[in-house]
Amino acid sequence: MKEELFVSGRINHLVDPYLNIWHWQIPLYLFLGGMAAGILCIAALYYLRGREKDYYTAVRITPFLAPILLVLGLVALFIDLRHKLYFWKLYTNIRLQSPMSWGAWTLMVITPVSFIWSALHIRDIFPRWDWKYKWIYEIEKFFNKYKRALAWVMLIYGIILGIYTGILLSAFNARPLWNTSILGPLFLASGLSAGAAATLLLSKNPAERKQFARIDLVIIGIELFLIIHMFMGYLASTQVQIEAARMFLGGDFTMSFWIFAVILGLLVPALLEILELGKVHIPAVVPPVLVLFGSLMLRFIIVHAGQVSRWLY
Amino acid sequence: MRYAMAVDTKKCVGCSDCVVACQTENNVPIGFCRDWVVETMAGSYPQLEIEIRSERCNHCANAPCVRCCPTGASHFDTGGIILVKQNKCIGCGACIASCPYDARYPHPDGYVDKCTFCVQRIRNGMPPACAAVCPTKCIYFGDLDDPNSDVSLVLKKRKFKTLIPEAGTDPKLYFLI
Numbered sequence: 001m002k003e004e005l006f007v008s009g010r011i012n013h014l015v016d017p018y019l020n021i022w023h024w025q026i027p028l029y030l031f032l033g034g035m036a037a038g039i040l041c042i043a044a045l046y047y048l049r050g051r052e053k054d055y056y057t058a059v060r061i062t063p064f065l066a067p068i069l070l071v072l073g074l075v076a077l078f079i080d081l082r083h084k085l086y087f088w089k090l091y092t093n094i095r096l097q098s099p100m101s102w103g104a105w106t107l108m109v110i111t112p113v114s115f116i117w118s119a120l121h122i123r124d125i126f127p128r129w130d131w132k133y134k135w136i137y138e139i140e141k142f143f144n145k146y147k148r149a150l151a152w153v154m155l156i157y158g159i160i161l162g163i164y165t166g167i168l169l170s171a172f173n174a175r176p177l178w179n180t181s182i183l184g185p186l187f188l189a190s191g192l193s194a195g196a197a198a199t200l201l202l203s204k205n206p207a208e209r210k211q212f213a214r215i216d217l218v219i220i221g222i223e224l225f226l227i228i229h230m231f232m233g234y235l236a237s238t239q240v241q242i243e244a245a246r247m248f249l250g251g252d253f254t255m256s257f258w259i260f261a262v263i264l265g266l267l268v269p270a271l272l273e274i275l276e277l278g279k280v281h282i283p284a285v286v287p288p289v290l291v292l293f294g295s296l297m298l299r300f301i302i303v304h305a306g307q308v309s310r311w312l313y
Numbered sequence: 314m315r316y317a318m319a320v321d322t323k324k325c326v327g328c329s330d331c332v333v334a335c336q337t338e339n340n341v342p343i344g345f346c347r348d349w350v351v352e353t354m355a356g357s358y359p360q361l362e363i364e365i366r367s368e369r370c371n372h373c374a375n376a377p378c379v380r381c382c383p384t385g386a387s388h389f390d391t392g393g394i395i396l397v398k399q400n401k402c403i404g405c406g407a408c409i410a411s412c413p414y415d416a417r418y419p420h421p422d423g424y425v426d427k428c429t430f431c432v433q434r435i436r437n438g439m440p441p442a443c444a445a446v447c448p449t450k451c452i453y454f455g456d457l458d459d460p461n462s463d464v465s466l467v468l469k470k471r472k473f474k475t476l477i478p479e480a481g482t483d484p485k486l487y488f489l490i
Contacts, residue, residue, distance in 0.1 A: 002355045008329040010349035012418035021406040082404025083423035089384040089401050100383035100407050174413035311413045311477050
């Protein structure tokens with residue numbers, strides 16, 4: 001038997017009895033940022049491959065969501081800061097070893113890019129849009145000329161944004177649940193599937209919908225593989241990671257993770273999409289809404305459970 | 314210069330005087346602490362073993378808190394002491410999450426706070442407050458690069474351990490066993 005106790009009574013707020021420093025803001029941002037990354041990556045990819053006509057919604061309409069999601073995410077991040085007036089210090093420093101610094105600078109690039117991309121397509125939503133000033137038309141002309149370059153920036157920074165949301169957590173050696181490099185690819189895949197779900201919700205073109213249901217299915221398959229792989233990794237690792245995995249294999253997070261994130265968020269939408277591709281009528285909003293819900297739950301559960309997981313000494 | 318601290322677990326009685334001294338010296342807000350005392354009880358009655366440790370920031374040589382800080386507020390100061398620049402800290406909490414020892418806490422004023430080895434004292438040639446008040450004199454402080462410092466001498470003589478060395482942080486807080 002071994003028992004440890006703080007005889008001096010350490011009860012630091014938000015640190016004891018278990019870490020609780022990050023609340024709803026961080027997982028919400030990870031979800032919004034990941035979804036925006038997915039939307040922008042898909043739009044840039046299909047634009048660069050010249051499929052703009054086939055996947056009109058994905059390339060020109062869904063990206064309107066991205067700046068909204070990113071701004072909401074940034075607001076959530078700002079609310080999370082405890083020393084708010086100093087937030088600008090993020091942009092007077094470049095810290096290559098800090099994933100959060102990478103993220104801040106990535107957002108600095110991709111948020112304006114997402115606004116420009118939406119502005120270039122504003123007439124798809126408001127056909128009689130007028131920029132009022134001549135110089136704005138000049139800027140529009142400039143970006144239209146270099147639209148391919150813009151799409152490349154969007155694709156590359158979209159991937160960085162999607163992966164970074166996972167790496168942000170996996171860089172913390174102190175929290176064994178997060179300390180796995182699978183989280184980067186897993187969150188990227190989850191973001192891409194949320195991005196595909198957004199197009200599924202907005203598109204009215206059956207051919208495009210079919211294609212995006214297929215994309216979603218493939219990504220859900222990848223996510224399931226990554227989740228299984230993640231748990232294999234934990235169970236084959238050190239005691240602290242075995243303990244971390246146990247939180248999901250019989251511990252406190254078992255029900256929420258497997259029911260909300262895996263069954264409702266991955267397996268049920270995958271099944272519904274298979275049925276839909278097999279010509280069974282399914283209400284169109286159900287699979288993408290479940291995918292978005294699962295993607296959000298995945299972040300909430302991983303962020304919360306990760307803070308509970310710890311080294312034992 | 315590499316500042317380090319050694320705590321004698323055989324002499325520590327767990328009186329928590331170090332905790333109170335630290336709170337007084339550093340004006341630590343009520344309800345928080347930069348150092349704390351842990352008591353480990355192992356075995357079963359009557360074969361019981363107790364270890365008492367006065368713990369604080371380990372001022373790691375490979376510090377995850379410095380690595381993950383997005384603004385450079387958490388930094389290595391002279392002698393390897395890890396400090397937080399209050400006017401550079403945005404209060405994001407990354408360093409708190411990165412510390413395997415949970416040695417940091419969010420100060421009510423917004424920035425992140427932790428043990429500083431009492432820089433304001435050691436720069437004036439005095440030992441940290443916890444070491445100065447310890448009634449059993451179980452806390453040794455000094456420079457590891459100086460072979461005649463208190464901490465170097467006691468580490469040469471005694472067996473010691475560090476906490477969670479497998480986390481790869483290379484801590485500078487030693488426990489004599």
